[in-house]
Amino acid sequence: MSTPKATGPEGRRKNYASLAGFPGSDFTDEEREFCRAIERYKREQRRPFPTWREVLLVVHELGYRKAK
Numbered sequence: 001m002s003t004p005k006a007t008g009p010e011g012r013r014k015n016y017a018s019l020a021g022f023p024g025s026d027f028t029d030e031e032r033e034f035c036r037a038i039e040r041y042k043r044e045q046r047r048p049f050p051t052w053r054e055v056l057l058v059v060h061e062l063g064y065r066k067a068k
Helices: 008-017 029-045 052-061
Strands: none
Touching: 029 052
16 A cells, blocks of 8 residues: 655655754754745845844744843
């Protein structure tokens, strides 16, 4: 019995993520959230290479703050 193949973009992501050694397949949920936030910022601001200051802005928008 063969397993049905997933179709569409989400199905492809699931198949790729299950491959051993695929870059990002071992990211934690927190790391994935950060990557998605950076990608969203790049797309919305039309900046393919954000500065470190902009990265810090995204980190703050995710709720992270410097420990005192």
